[in-house]
Amino acid sequence: xxxxxxxxxxxxxxxxxxxxxxxxxxxxxxxxxxxxxxxxxxxxxxxxxxxxxxxxxxxxxxxxxxxxxxxxxxxxxxxxxxxxxxxxxxxxxxxxxxxxxxxxxxxxxxxxxxxxxxxxxxxxxxxxxxxxxxxxxx
Amino acid sequence: xxxxxxxxxxxxxxxxxxxxxxxxxxxxxxxxxxxxxxxxxxxxxxxxxxxxxxxxxxxxxxxxxxxxxxxxxxxxxxxxxxxxxxxxxxxxxxxxxxxxxxxxxxxxxxxxxxxxxxxxxxxxxxxxxxxxxxxxxxxxxxxxxxxxxxxxxxxxxxxxxxxxxxxxxxxxxxxxxxxxxxxxxxxxxxxxxxxxxxxxxxxxxxxxxxxxxxxxxxxxxxxxxxxxxxxxxxxxxxxxxxxxxxxxxxxxxxxxxxxxxxxxxxxxxxxxxxxxxxxxxxxxxxxxxxxxxxxxxxxxxxxxxxxxxxxxxxxxxxxxxxxxxxxxxxxxxxxxxxxxxxxxxxxxxxxxxxxxxxxxxxxxxxxxxxxxxxxxxxxxxxxxxxxxxxxxxxxxxxxxxxxxxx
Ligand SMILES: [Zn+2]
Numbered sequence: 001x002x003x004x005x006x007x008x009x010x011x012x013x014x015x016x017x018x019x020x021x022x023x024x025x026x027x028x029x030x031x032x033x034x035x036x037x038x039x040x041x042x043x044x045x046x047x048x049x050x051x052x053x054x055x056x057x058x059x060x061x062x063x064x065x066x067x068x069x070x071x072x073x074x075x076x077x078x079x080x081x082x083x084x085x086x087x088x089x090x091x092x093x094x095x096x097x098x099x100x101x102x103x104x105x106x107x108x109x110x111x112x113x114x115x116x117x118x119x120x121x122x123x124x125x126x127x128x129x130x131x132x133x134x135x136x137x138x
Numbered sequence: 139x140x141x142x143x144x145x146x147x148x149x150x151x152x153x154x155x156x157x158x159x160x161x162x163x164x165x166x167x168x169x170x171x172x173x174x175x176x177x178x179x180x181x182x183x184x185x186x187x188x189x190x191x192x193x194x195x196x197x198x199x200x201x202x203x204x205x206x207x208x209x210x211x212x213x214x215x216x217x218x219x220x221x222x223x224x225x226x227x228x229x230x231x232x233x234x235x236x237x238x239x240x241x242x243x244x245x246x247x248x249x250x251x252x253x254x255x256x257x258x259x260x261x262x263x264x265x266x267x268x269x270x271x272x273x274x275x276x277x278x279x280x281x282x283x284x285x286x287x288x289x290x291x292x293x294x295x296x297x298x299x300x301x302x303x304x305x306x307x308x309x310x311x312x313x314x315x316x317x318x319x320x321x322x323x324x325x326x327x328x329x330x331x332x333x334x335x336x337x338x339x340x341x342x343x344x345x346x347x348x349x350x351x352x353x354x355x356x357x358x359x360x361x362x363x364x365x366x367x368x369x370x371x372x373x374x375x376x377x378x379x380x381x382x383x384x385x386x387x388x389x390x391x392x393x394x395x396x397x398x399x400x401x402x403x404x405x406x407x408x409x410x411x412x413x414x415x416x417x418x419x420x421x422x423x424x425x426x427x428x429x430x431x432x433x434x435x436x437x438x439x440x441x442x443x444x445x446x447x448x449x450x451x452x453x454x455x456x457x458x459x460x461x462x463x464x465x466x467x468x469x470x471x472x473x474x475x476x477x478x479x480x481x482x483x484x485x486x487x488x489x490x491x492x493x494x495x496x497x498x499x500x501x502x503x504x505x506x507x508x509x510x511x512x513x514x515x516x517x518x519x520x521x522x523x524x525x526x527x528x529x530x531x532x533x534x535x536x537x538x539x540x541x542x543x544x
Binding site for chain 2: 087
């Protein structure tokens, strides 16, 4: 990569809470916080389980498989750094394990997008330090 | 539910500045002008207004500066953080402050250079803000503006219920027809379904350019006081029957986690506001349904129960929401055609509707003499309007509502 990456990076203010997620993404794995008391997978990461309020949380691997819950196709990105990608797709992914996450849909013809279509995670190494988890049609 | 305040409070004065794109004025000067206009409208002197409430997104001027310019000395003021759906919520808070004996007459204002300084589309100052909290997991993917976040709800709804862009365009057409009879409106040009469909995509598949509101520089004000006090003032009192806000869906800042994603906060707010006001849908003559986008109005019509879930497309294409229809919506043109004010102009419009003195092109409009000719360049007064309802939108997950009676 010859030019500097211009888009926002997920540099967290409380790294300890989100570090396992980004470390796993670097290894091309998807992990989610899971409550050890009630087995609930949830996202985004918090210090307590939003279902039972237990603080006993572990990170667990998930399949990276799910469905496209909803999406939008953006023609005019407000951040100029995204203009080279336009039109591009923001999406909410329903993971098979339960949580929903925001991501981008890639490797898909825009006219083929449908809610509830099966998707699978892909890993975009946007800089040497940061990998974004995106999704493509399964 | 405490219904004892039903009809005990009124909106006694309303006012605004010019709606423009490029005010070349401070939010301080505009805020003072809007409040002064509302005070004049009500016939209130500086010593009569002893409360102030405002809302802002870091884009306004504090009450403490504006009170100085107006010669006010409040017994109560607060500047609250918030955007859409704050108007109705603050009307309720004003009633609470008066009921608590903290003030007698409260001016609620919103002042924003929404076009020339802080554009709600997410460009300008706001786009440069640092990444924190949940944004960590959204911003790297490019998510930032309101339409992008709202449209997750829109797209899912569209695909579940078979809504067409032509259906949404009817909302813009209705509001543009209304705006053509509003001298204050930024966009007075009547548009057709084809015009909307031919405007460029902003967010596919849910919003063309003409489905989006008009970023605007403006300030607005409504004044709340007791019914007793209002009866001595200049205008016909408009009584507050019930108010709710800001009611939420489960899940707060990441409500997308909690299905059904196509449901909006009105689902929770609606039954409460009707019960509080003691009226039914059939009693309502005119609505003010927040139209940041055509889709926000359609979703709220469904979840407030004006039609069944999934039948919003039929409601908005049936003619009901047009002037001359059973229950016109956003008769000023709303956010799509009059101005984007974070909800204030729709409450102001309904106050004027209930007074019978909407400021249209009828020669004696301000004396309450109207032609009810809704063709272009004429009347926009709803005949014999008695009850109005506002439905404010913060996000799909946050909403407020206000029911008023003349
Ligand atoms: Zn738990």
